[in-house]
Amino acid sequence: MPSFDIVSEVDKHQLTNAVDQVNRTITNRFDFKGVDAEVEMSEFSLTLRAESDMQVTQMVDMLRAALIKCDIDPLAMDVGEEEQSGKQVKVAVTLKNGLDKELSKKIVKIIKEEKLKVQASIQGDQVRVTGKKRDDLQQVMAMLRGKELEQPLQFNNFRD
Known part of the structure; x- marks a missing residue:
C-alpha cells in the first residue's frame, strides 16, 4: 500500500552555512565596519546582536536571504522581540523543526x-x-x- x-525539517548543515554566510556579509559590509555585530547559533535557535535596532533589522533580512539561498523556507523562521541590554540589541530567532x-x-x-x-x-x-x-x-x-x-x-x- x-x-x-x-x-x-530544517537541514542543520544548510542552516550552519546560512549563519556563516550572514556573519561573512556582516564583516564585509561598509555600514557594519567597526560595529560589534554577529549571529550566534545553538541547535535551531539563533541570536542576532548588534549595536542598534536598525542593524538588527538588516541582519534579519540578511538571514532571510541567506536561508533562501540555502534552500530553507523562511517560513520556518520565528523572529522574537528586540531586547535592549546595555549598548547591545538582541533578537532571538527560532527555527521550527x-x-x-x-x-x-x-x-x-x-x-x-x-x-x-x-x-x-x-x-x-x-x-x-x-x-x-x-x-x-x-x-x-x-x-x-x-x-x-x-x-x-x-x-x-x-x-x-
Missing part, C-alpha cells in the same frame, strides 16, 4: 475534508498518509502545496 510522510500537535491535526483535517481515498495518521512530529492509489497520494501533495500553512512542509519516505 503506497504511503508517504509529511514533515517539517517538526510538526506540532495543532498543525498535525489541521493537516489531517484538511486531508479528510477533501474526501480522497486516503488515511492520514499522526505519528510523533510527522503525519503519515496511506492510500491504495499513487495518484491519490500525489493529489494530497499537490493540495497541501497550494494551502497557506504557517510552516513549510516536506514530503518524504514515499513508498509504492
